[in-house]
Amino acid sequence: MSNKSSSNPYNLCNNAHVSVEEVWIQIRDRAQEIADCEPQLTALLYDVILNRACLGAALAARLSRKLSREEMNREELTPLLEGIFVSHPQVTLSAAADMMAIYDRDPACQSPLEPMLFFKGFLAICTYRVAHHLWNSERKPLALYFQSICSEVFGVDIHPAARIGCGILLDHATSVVIGETAIVEDNVSILHEVTLGGTGKESGDRHPIVRTGVLIGAGSKILGRVEIGQCAKVGAGSVVLADVPEHVTVAGVPAKIRGKANTPAMDMNQCFESGQI
Incomplete structure (x- = not known):
């Protein structure tokens, strides 16, 4: 990574x-x-x-x-x-x-x-x-x-060195883990059992960057110094190991682009959009 x-x-x-x-x-x-x-x-x-x-x-x-x-x-x-x-x-x-x-x-x-x-x-x-x-x-x-x-x-286990913006919704929140070098920008919605984690034993910046307006579905695991683009959506149960562009929906293991996304953190809409990228 x-x-x-x-x-x-x-x-x-x-x-x-x-x-x-x-x-x-x-x-x-x-x-x-x-x-x-x-x-x-x-x-x-x-x-x-x-x-x-x-x-x-x-x-x-x-x-x-x-x-x-x-x-x-x-x-x-x-x-x-x-x-x-x-x-x-x-x-x-x-x-x-x-x-x-x-x-x-x-x-x-x-x-x-x-x-x-x-x-x-x-x-x-x-x-x-x-x-x-x-x-x-x-x-x-x-x-x-x-x-x-x-x-x-x-x-809920959030390292105190993590950098987290304002307007954060931890919905239900059970088993959320956010690692030491993670960055979560403003107006992000995160459901339960989400991990923003590292991989391996590397030091330094090793946890995800989550941009403004992102929705992360229940049980998703985002691992390594990957960047989730503004207003992207991560489907429930996904494993994300690579950068995600802004305004897309990704899902699966490993996560792949499944459609578009508009304002998912605000809408809290868990469904895939019909438009394909």
Whole structure:
């Protein structure tokens, strides 16, 4: 496999046109509606949402409930997470863009609040964002700790050095693996059991590049420093070992071009298109 880098610039969180404050208002309003009619959820909603001053603090509270354990309890974890989300607005903005991507693309999601409370794919990508911040801040052992806990709790293993843009949908998310040198641009949809992996024992840039607007179907394996072109679609269960042009659908083992693709990450359309390349 080639140890190549792309000559084209990367689109990483350049399209996060989301108002964090507007997302926060929607989340609070929906949380209050649920708290008024579901008494069993009231304590959770007040702890995570209604008693918090901003979206960053709410994200910290939700993750601390999920990730705390004996070696790092909630009292230690909450201020660490809140310091990252509140003091580094880009991390919170990225999470808000992910939240709205789920709300826009997943018909099972009825409000932006649901990913924060119930969707482990969203919670996993938030945990990655914390770990990535720590990795870039030269706190690599702590970043790897969060990677490990994310794998345990959510069944999602994303190396903290991976570079992932905004507006990411990890749908169901179970068994998603993203390797150390992988690059995933903005507005990508990834279903469960997807691997963005390396091959062999080579070092350096050895994981895939996934361009903006790509849809990767369930169970697909993309291996090596291959590039998946903008708005391409990878069919479920495929094994991709070579570059994929933009705006095509590939499928099979090994994956081959089967048709065209338009805006697959947004449409979430898993079917092959009728037009052949």
